[in-house]
Amino acid sequence: MEKRCPRCGKAFECKHGTPELCQCTGIPLSAETRIYLRTHYKDCLCAECLRELGV
Numbered sequence: 001m002e003k004r005c006p007r008c009g010k011a012f013e014c015k016h017g018t019p020e021l022c023q024c025t026g027i028p029l030s031a032e033t034r035i036y037l038r039t040h041y042k043d044c045l046c047a048e049c050l051r052e053l054g055v
Helices: 031-040 047-054
Strands: 002-004 009-011
Touching: 031 047
Parallel strands: none
Antiparallel strands: 002 009
16 A cells, blocks of 8 residues: 655555565664654655654
8 A cells, every 4th residue: 555654755556465565574663753653643654764764
């Protein structure tokens, strides 16, 4: 499914229903970052934004 990142606006393909193919698989996120994401965004972010926030 094509989505648009709510943080940067970039289009990306989301495979949320297929975790082994999902673009965010393997991006380490702390518990604090996960809480931040849940409270600030209602949809998936692109892998680039997740990497930036996960650092």
